[in-house]
Amino acid sequence: MDTQIIGHRTPRVDGEFKLTGRADYAVDWQAQNMLYGYPVPASIAHGALEKLHLDAARAMPGVVDVFHHGHFPRLYRSPNSPTHQDQVSEVRLPFEDERIHYDGQYIALVVAESFEQARAAAHAVQADYRQESGVIATLLDTDQEGRLLESEGTSRGDPEKAFDEAPVKIDHTYHIAAESHMQMEVHATLAEWRDERLIVHESSQGVVYQHKAMARIFGLPDESVEVVSHYIGSGFGNKLFMWPHAVATAGAAQMLGRPVKTILPRQQDMENGGNRPASRQRLRLAADRDGTLLSMLHDSTTETSFVHSYVDSLGSATPSLYACDNVAISQRLLEVHHGTPCPMRGPGETSGIYALETALDELAAELEMDPLELRRRNYADQDPASELPWSSKHLDDCYTGAAKRFGWERRDPTPGAMRDGDEIIGWGMATASWPGLRMPCAARVELRDDGSVLAACGTQDIGTGTYTIVAQTVAELSGVALKDIEVRLGESTLPAGPLSGGSMVTATALPAVAAALRNAFDALKEVATGEGGAFEGIDPESLEIEGGALKDGQGKRVSFGEILSEQKLGSVNGEGQAASGDEKGQYSFRSFGAHFVEVRWDPGISRLRVARVVSSIDIGRAINPSAARNQVEGSIVMGIGMALTEKLDYDPRDARLINNNYADYIVPCHADMPEIDVELPDNPDYAFNEFGARGVGEIGLTGIAAAIGNAVYHATGKRIRDLPITLEKVMDT
Amino acid sequence: MKEYSTPAEAVDAETTVTLTVNGETRQLAIPPNVVLLDALRDRLGLTGTKKGCDHGQCGACTVHVDGQAVNSCLKLAVMCEGHEVTTVEGLASDAGLHPVQQAFLEQDAYQCGFCTPGQMMSATALLEDERIGTDDAAVREAMSGNICRCGAYKNILAAIQSARGQSPSAQQESENP
Numbered sequence: 001m002d003t004q005i006i007g008h009r010t011p012r013v014d015g016e017f018k019l020t021g022r023a024d025y026a027v028d029w030q031a032q033n034m035l036y037g038y039p040v041p042a043s044i045a046h047g048a049l050e051k052l053h054l055d056a057a058r059a060m061p062g063v064v065d066v067f068h069h070g071h072f073p074r075l076y077r078s079p080n081s082p083t084h085q086d087q088v089s090e091v092r093l094p095f096e097d098e099r100i101h102y103d104g105q106y107i108a109l110v111v112a113e114s115f116e117q118a119r120a121a122a123h124a125v126q127a128d129y130r131q132e133s134g135v136i137a138t139l140l141d142t143d144q145e146g147r148l149l150e151s152e153g154t155s156r157g158d159p160e161k162a163f164d165e166a167p168v169k170i171d172h173t174y175h176i177a178a179e180s181h182m183q184m185e186v187h188a189t190l191a192e193w194r195d196e197r198l199i200v201h202e203s204s205q206g207v208v209y210q211h212k213a214m215a216r217i218f219g220l221p222d223e224s225v226e227v228v229s230h231y232i233g234s235g236f237g238n239k240l241f242m243w244p245h246a247v248a249t250a251g252a253a254q255m256l257g258r259p260v261k262t263i264l265p266r267q268q269d270m271e272n273g274g275n276r277p278a279s280r281q282r283l284r285l286a287a288d289r290d291g292t293l294l295s296m297l298h299d300s301t302t303e304t305s306f307v308h309s310y311v312d313s314l315g316s317a318t319p320s321l322y323a324c325d326n327v328a329i330s331q332r333l334l335e336v337h338h339g340t341p342c343p344m345r346g347p348g349e350t351s352g353i354y355a356l357e358t359a360l361d362e363l364a365a366e367l368e369m370d371p372l373e374l375r376r377r378n379y380a381d382q383d384p385a386s387e388l389p390w391s392s393k394h395l396d397d398c399y400t401g402a403a404k405r406f407g408w409e410r411r412d413p414t415p416g417a418m419r420d421g422d423e424i425i426g427w428g429m430a431t432a433s434w435p436g437l438r439m440p441c442a443a444r445v446e447l448r449d450d451g452s453v454l455a456a457c458g459t460q461d462i463g464t465g466t467y468t469i470v471a472q473t474v475a476e477l478s479g480v481a482l483k484d485i486e487v488r489l490g491e492s493t494l495p496a497g498p499l500s501g502g503s504m505v506t507a508t509a510l511p512a513v514a515a516a517l518r519n520a521f522d523a524l525k526e527v528a529t530g531e532g533g534a535f536e537g538i539d540p541e542s543l544e545i546e547g548g549a550l551k552d553g554q555g556k557r558v559s560f561g562e563i564l565s566e567q568k569l570g571s572v573n574g575e576g577q578a579a580s581g582d583e584k585g586q587y588s589f590r591s592f593g594a595h596f597v598e599v600r601w602d603p604g605i606s607r608l609r610v611a612r613v614v615s616s617i618d619i620g621r622a623i624n625p626s627a628a629r630n631q632v633e634g635s636i637v638m639g640i641g642m643a644l645t646e647k648l649d650y651d652p653r654d655a656r657l658i659n660n661n662y663a664d665y666i667v668p669c670h671a672d673m674p675e676i677d678v679e680l681p682d683n684p685d686y687a688f689n690e691f692g693a694r695g696v697g698e699i700g701l702t703g704i705a706a707a708i709g710n711a712v713y714h715a716t717g718k719r720i721r722d723l724p725i726t727l728e729k730v731m732d733t
Numbered sequence: 734m735k736e737y738s739t740p741a742e743a744v745d746a747e748t749t750v751t752l753t754v755n756g757e758t759r760q761l762a763i764p765p766n767v768v769l770l771d772a773l774r775d776r777l778g779l780t781g782t783k784k785g786c787d788h789g790q791c792g793a794c795t796v797h798v799d800g801q802a803v804n805s806c807l808k809l810a811v812m813c814e815g816h817e818v819t820t821v822e823g824l825a826s827d828a829g830l831h832p833v834q835q836a837f838l839e840q841d842a843y844q845c846g847f848c849t850p851g852q853m854m855s856a857t858a859l860l861e862d863e864r865i866g867t868d869d870a871a872v873r874e875a876m877s878g879n880i881c882r883c884g885a886y887k888n889i890l891a892a893i894q895s896a897r898g899q900s901p902s903a904q905q906e907s908e909n910p
Contacts, residue, residue, distance in 0.1 A: 011838050011839060011841070012838070012841065014846075015837075015838045015843075016830070016838065017846075018843060018846030018849055019821075019830065019834040019837055019838060019843075019846075019849065019853070020781065020821065020822065020824070020825055020830075020834070021779070021780065021781015021782070021820065021821040021822045021850055022781070023846055024780075025780075025783075025847065027780075027783075027784065028774075028780035030775075030778075114764075114775070115771055115775055116764060116766050116767055116771070120766070181882075182882050183845075183847075183882055184783070184785045184791065184793055184845065184847040184848045184880070184881075184882050184883075185783070185785070185845070185847045186784075186785075231845075231846065232845060233783070233785075233845050233846075233847030233848075234844065234845035234847065234882060234883055236882075263784070265787065266785070266786045266787060266788070462845060463843075463844035463845030463846065463847075463883055464844065465844075626841040627841060627844075630841050630844060630883075630885055630888060631844070633884060633885070633887050633888075634844060634883045634884030634885055635884070636884070637884025637886060638882075638884055661786060661788055661790060662785070662786045662788070662790035662791045662880060663788070663790045667880060667882060668884065668886075669877040669878075669879075669880055669886075670872075670873040670874070670876040670877045670879070670886050670889070670890070671873045671874050671877040673873060673886045673887065673890070676887055
């Protein structure tokens with residue numbers, strides 16, 4: 001497709017709102033007569049609440065009520081069904097009983113006239129607990145294996161036998177600490193009841209899902225709930241499905257008959273608002289002496305809480321990444337006493353690919369083979385898991401392009417051999433991958449008499465640039481200028497759109513917007529060719545769209561606005577739906593890429609830093625290349641945190657979260673920035689959708705931690721199999 | 734759990750504070766424990782300034798007090814009596830976006846936009862601060878109090894460096910050789 005706007009760098013259409021402070025995030029909303037909620041967290045991780053001392057808090061100025069077990073509306077649980085889109089992050093309702101399952105679990109919600117009053121009163125609530133023994137802080141602190149999830153396992157060939165008989169093999173276990181999303185905007189809810197209708201402003205990656213879950217929980221018809229999330233201070237997965245604070249807030253608002261806004265303090269957000277679960281992975285890889293993979297066994301265990309089973313499917317990419325006849329994956333789940341985990345950017349595969357790509361580096365060392373060459377040797381020309389051809393795979397070009405820009409051919413394979421002054425240089429690489437996902441979607445487009453266009457879809461822009469790519473799509477197909485296109489997202493009353501997750505919004509929403517736009521064109525043509533219309537009597541099929549106007553074969557051109565105005569019409573509408581079709585049975589859809597990383601280790605002052613990252617990531621067509629590159633660069637930054645600093649530190653004695661803030665949970669800052677060089681080769685995947693886009697939000701995070709770890713090995717000769725690779729581990733091993 | 738010893742009535746007694754916000758004199762009747770950030774957001778409706786951590790750890794709440802970049806979550810509103818506060822809402826003028834805002838737009842120096850007001854307030858302050866070097870490393874160091882979890886640091890740096898040529902002080906210098 002020859003395009004004018006799609007595929008071209010476009011400044012964000014919502015940019016000015018974000019840059020002037022006018023963008024309306026959930027935390028920014030106020031309602032008339034609004035009260036402030038402030039939750040009280042449990043200070044034990046395992047036991048029961050025996051008594052709450054509320055008299056002091058209740059007597060404090062401005063306090064309206066304190067909700068807790070025994071003083072809260074009786075609600076229903078949500079069915080938590082992905083099919084019915086009422087999934088929640090925790091099925092247990094707030095204040096349902098007096099059991100304490102993790103540190104920070106809400107034991108009360110204080111509601112007061114001002115934020116300061118609610119905060120002061122929440123701090124004045126005291127609780128007596130009955131603590132129980134046998135606390136498990138994380139799976140890193142226990143040998144317990146967890147239960148095997150039969151449905152998560154797959155196998156082909158005879159991997160155990162092939163492994164036993166192979167001439168070269170490695171067998172190692174890798175650990176990753178639980179990570180926090182640390183999105184800048186904490187979870188927040190403003191709940192308001194108006195005439196038996198519940199209106200919620202939430203920082204949400206899925207307004208449709210929260211809408212349905214709220215309706216089920218409060219026993220309301222769907223049309224009695226509305227969820228709004230125009231802007232979100234990102235989420236990275238922990239705002240996909242509703243958490244208990246939203247239910248507590250809506251319940252309080254219902255009982256009090258006044259709007260209530262709850263903004264979680266950062267500490268509670270980190271305890272109760274989701275995390276990437278810690279994991280243990282055993283990788284057994286076997287190869288022939290020439291590097292041909294003979295067997296891959298990937299056995300994973302992840303953790304979840306005692307109130308909700310969240311499974312981070314670590315092995316899901318493994319069967320598809322390399323040509324190998326004998327592959328098995330398995331997954332176990334272990335309950336621990338900390339807050340419920342949830343998807344975090346690249347869920348499952350980010351952790352799984354870390355272990356697999358590290359294991360491949362270990363195998364390459366065992367084979368005395370270049371790690372890139374090992375990957376090329378086992379290149380999968382079709383999807384070995386489904387045996388379907390790839391819709392579009394250019395990983396070989398990514399390897400070649402990124403290796404060349406990086407200078408990989410100058411790599412001395414001996415660990416510690418490359419030096420620059422006091423620093424030892426380490427070079428490592430890894431493959432990146434993320435599936436191409438697409439869901440059914442609806443959208444609406446309105447052509448208006450002033451020449452402007454409105455496009456609306458019940459999905460969200462979480463910072464990835466959805467507002468802009470929807471506007472680009474309308475501009476491309478209609479010829480209307482970007483400034484005359486209004487995009488509405490983040491409202492559950494709009495035609496149902498997808499979760500902002502799984503990197504699927506681009507491929508899901510744009511075809512629906514295009515379908516709606518084409519239906520709006522048909523409605524406009526009907527007006528134009530009807531009685532008194534600008535093209536009266538002409539066959540509508542013969543009219544073309546050009547530059548915001550209809551055009552006939554004779555060169556007559558009338559703008560959309562004029563056509564409507566002449567007929568005294570304000571607008572015409574088009575509703576559209578789109579979903580994937582038979583192509584799902586014909587092709588396998590997956591994005592691939594490669595990261596090359598340089599680390600520098602200064603043993604004299606024990607400084608380890610990532611100095612340079614060169615990546616080529618094939619995502620099909622990037623609709624907006626500047627925003628798409630920004631996604632990959634941001635993923636690389638997050639990957640540096642995952643590799644070197646990020647760890648939720650749960651005290652092994654009592655499972656309480658020690659580092660529940662930005663000072664003690666270390667995320668990368670400006671000073672940590674390496675040189676980053678990202679290439680997005682333009683290989684449109686038209687088998688996937690008409691725009692050729694496969695999505696970009698997550699793939700950049702896959703592989704990066706492995707590439708960094710592999711570079712650390714190359715610099716230091718130390719193979720650290722536990723993330724994060726902190727300085728102590730480098731100095732210790 | 735610790736006893737809360739502050740008498741309730743002391744917490745709630747209101748004080749009058751007069752401060753200048755984005756060039757306008759504003760008077761607030763507030764209890765003494767109201768933090769500047771919350772006063773701006775909840776009581777003056779200036780919600781462009783964001784709360785990321787409420788502990789001076791993330792920089793999202795950065796504003797200028799008398800031209801200095803400060804974490805507004807670490808300052809009580811009553812401490813600003815008689816002072817001049819500038820928030821992100823005060824950056825643009827009738828002439829359009831501030832050069833730093835324009836550079837952020839052109840360089841795609843954000844994703845979700847939540848840390849962006851704080852990033853820009855720190856950026857405008859550092860461009861005026863002669864103690865801070867103009868090379869990339871100096872800018873990165875000076876900006877390190879502003880976390881961007883989306884990781885748009887590369888573009889933020891590019892925006893600051895591209896705005897440097899047109900920052901108000903640089904303009905003045907070029908106009909007055």
